[in-house]
Amino acid sequence: MQIRVLFFGLTADISGNRQIEMELTEQRKAKYIFDQLLLEHPKFASHQLLFSVNEQYATGEEILEDGDELAIFTAVSGG
Amino acid sequence: MQIRVLFFGLTADISGNRQIEMELTEQRKAKYIFDQLLLEHPKFASHQLLFSVNEQYATGEEILEDGDELAIFTAVSGG
Amino acid sequence: MDFFELTTEPIDITSVSRRVVPPECGATVTLDGYARKFTKQKDDTTRETLYLVYEAYEEMALKEMQKLIAQARQEFEISNVGIVHRTGRLEIGETSVVISVSAPHRKAAFAACEWLIRELKRTVPIWKKEVYADNEKWIEGEI
Amino acid sequence: MDFFELTTEPIDITSVSRRVVPPECGATVTLDGYARKFTKQKDDTTRETLYLVYEAYEEMALKEMQKLIAQARQEFEISNVGIVHRTGRLEIGETSVVISVSAPHRKAAFAACEWLIRELKRTVPIWKKEVYADNEKWIEGEI
Numbered sequence: 001m002q003i004r005v006l007f008f009g010l011t012a013d014i015s016g017n018r019q020i021e022m023e024l025t026e027q028r029k030a031k032y033i034f035d036q037l038l039l040e041h042p043k044f045a046s047h048q049l050l051f052s053v054n055e056q057y058a059t060g061e062e063i064l065e066d067g068d069e070l071a072i073f074t075a076v077s078g079g
Numbered sequence: 080m081q082i083r084v085l086f087f088g089l090t091a092d093i094s095g096n097r098q099i100e101m102e103l104t105e106q107r108k109a110k111y112i113f114d115q116l117l118l119e120h121p122k123f124a125s126h127q128l129l130f131s132v133n134e135q136y137a138t139g140e141e142i143l144e145d146g147d148e149l150a151i152f153t154a155v156s157g158g
Numbered sequence: 159m160d161f162f163e164l165t166t167e168p169i170d171i172t173s174v175s176r177r178v179v180p181p182e183c184g185a186t187v188t189l190d191g192y193a194r195k196f197t198k199q200k201d202d203t204t205r206e207t208l209y210l211v212y213e214a215y216e217e218m219a220l221k222e223m224q225k226l227i228a229q230a231r232q233e234f235e236i237s238n239v240g241i242v243h244r245t246g247r248l249e250i251g252e253t254s255v256v257i258s259v260s261a262p263h264r265k266a267a268f269a270a271c272e273w274l275i276r277e278l279k280r281t282v283p284i285w286k287k288e289v290y291a292d293n294e295k296w297i298e299g300e301i
Numbered sequence: 302m303d304f305f306e307l308t309t310e311p312i313d314i315t316s317v318s319r320r321v322v323p324p325e326c327g328a329t330v331t332l333d334g335y336a337r338k339f340t341k342q343k344d345d346t347t348r349e350t351l352y353l354v355y356e357a358y359e360e361m362a363l364k365e366m367q368k369l370i371a372q373a374r375q376e377f378e379i380s381n382v383g384i385v386h387r388t389g390r391l392e393i394g395e396t397s398v399v400i401s402v403s404a405p406h407r408k409a410a411f412a413a414c415e416w417l418i419r420e421l422k423r424t425v426p427i428w429k430k431e432v433y434a435d436n437e438k439w440i441e442g443e444i
Contacts, residue, residue: 009356009428010439048444052426055361071358071426075442078355078362078386078427079334079398079418088213088285089296127301131283134218150215150283154299157212157219157243157284158191158255158275172315175331179394181338187414188318188331189407195324251322264332268415271330275407 001066005033008073014043024064031060033070048075080145084112087152093122109149110139116151127154160239162223164214166246168253175258178238185264187271191255193248197288207288212245212254215283219243222282226274234270236261241274243284254286303382305366307357309389311396318401321381328407330414334398336391340431350431355388355397358426362386365425369417377413379404384417386427397429 001024007015015037022033030053038044051058052071064070080103086094094116101112109132117123130137131150143149161177175188196204227239237260244254257274261267279299286297304320318331339347370382380403387397400417404410422442429440 006358008358008426009430010441013439047441050426050444052358052361055358055364057424071361073358073426074428074439075444076422076424076426077429077440077442078357078425079422085215087215087283088287089298092296126298129283129301131215131218134215134221136281150218152215152283153285153296154301155279155281155283156286156297156299157214157282158279170315171318171331172313175314175333179333179335181394184334184337185418186333186335188314188333189411190318190322190329190331191327191407192322192329194327251324264334264415264418268332268411272407272411275328 001064003033003064003066003068003070005037006069006071008071010047010074011044011049011072014041028064029060030058030062030064030070033064034060034072037072044072049073050075080143082112082143082145082147082149084116085148085150087150089126089153090123090128090151094120103143107143108139109137109141109143112143112149113139113151123151128152129154160227162220162227162241164216164219164243164245166244169242169244169256171253171256174240174242174256178240178258178260180237180260182237182262184262185267186258186260187264187267188256188258189271189275190253191275192253193250195250205290207250208291209250209289210248210254211287211289212243212248213285213287214243214245218283223278226277226281229277230259230270230274233273234261235263235266236270239270239274241278243282245284303370305363305370305384307359307362307386307388309387312385312387312399314396314399317383317385317399321383321401321403323380323403325380325405327405328410329401329403330407330410331399331401332414332418333396334418335396336393338393348433350393350433352393352432353391353397354430354432355386355391356428356430357386357388361426366421369420369424372420373402373413373417376416377404378406378409379413382413382417384421386421386425388427
C-alpha cells in the first residue's frame, strides 16, 4: 500500500522535498512513518513538529490506509 | 451681554429652533438659562437632557460670559 | 497619526483602517457600525426602519472624539487611532461609524477599539433619527 | 454566509468586512493583520524584514478555518464570519489576514474576532518566512 507525505516551509527546506511517496508492506500506525522521517532528517529534532493524516491533526496512533496523505510541519505561524 | 443657545435633534424639534440669541443684563450661571428653557418648553421635562457651555459638557455652575455658546440636547445616540 | 472626522459622504472602511498603520505595528482592529433594518421596541415588537438621519454638534463632537483618543492612549498601548462618523441621511446597511486602532499587540487594539466605541456612544454629541413608513423618532441614549 | 479563503492577491478589507453584514445586525469587528517591518529577535536586537512569504497547506488550512468558524458560532452569539488569509510574497505593511465578525451586539463580535485570530495563529497550517537583507527564516509558532 502506498501513502504520500507532504512537507511545508521549514520541513520542506530540511527534507529537500515537498512531497514523497512511500510504500508500506504491512499495516502501520502513522507514528511509524513520522519516526522514520525523524531518523532520516536529524535536523527535524531541533524543532517542535506537528503531524497530520488526511488533513487532520494526528497523534500518530492512526492506522494508515492505502492512499493516505500525511504531513509533517513546524508549529504554524500564520496570521 | 449676549449668549447663544444651540438645539439639536429632539430639542431642536421641540423648541422649533436650532439657535437662539439671549440677552443677559447681569452675571448668571449657565443653570439660569437652562432652567428658563425648561420652563419655556415643558416637553423638555420628559427627556434626559445634557448641557454644554462652549463645547464642553456643563454642570450649570459655569458663570456665563459675553459670547458664550450654550447647547441643550438629549442623551447622545451616535455610533 | 490619529484622526477624527465627520463626513456626509459614504465611509470607506479600508481607507480608514489603512491610515492608522505604522511600520512597526502588527495589527489593526476596526469597528464598523451600521444601521439596523429592524429594531426592537420597548413593547417587544420590531419595527422596520426605512433610513436614518444622523445629526452632530460638529465642533463639540470633534473635541469629544479628540478627548477619547487622548484617554485611550493613556489607558492602552496603542499606536494610532482613526475615528470617522457619518452624518446626514444614511440608508440601511450603510456605515455610520468606523473606529480603527493599531497596536504592536493585537490585545490592546481590541480592548481600545471596544472601549472607544462604548465611550463614543456615551459622550460624543451625535444623534440618530430612525425614519419609519408612518413616523420617525429621535433615538435617545442612556446617561 | 460565512466564508474562508486563501488568496495570493491583495486583500481588500472593506469587501471582506461588508460581506459579513446581514440586515438585522449592528456591528462588524475586523482584524487586519499585516507584516511588521522590524521584529525583535531573541537577543533583543531588532531586525529589518524586507518582505515575507506565506505558505499554506491549503486543503487542511481551509478545513481548520471552517472548524474555527463552527466553534466560534457555538461559543459566541454572532451572525457571520469571514476569514481571508493571503499566501505567497507580501511586502511590508500588506495585509496577511483579515477576520471579520458581525453580530447583533458588538461585544460578541469583539470577543469572537479576538478568539478567532488567536486560534487561527495556533491551529491553521500556514507558515511565515521573513526575508532579511542577508538571510531568511521560517517563523515557528508556539505549540
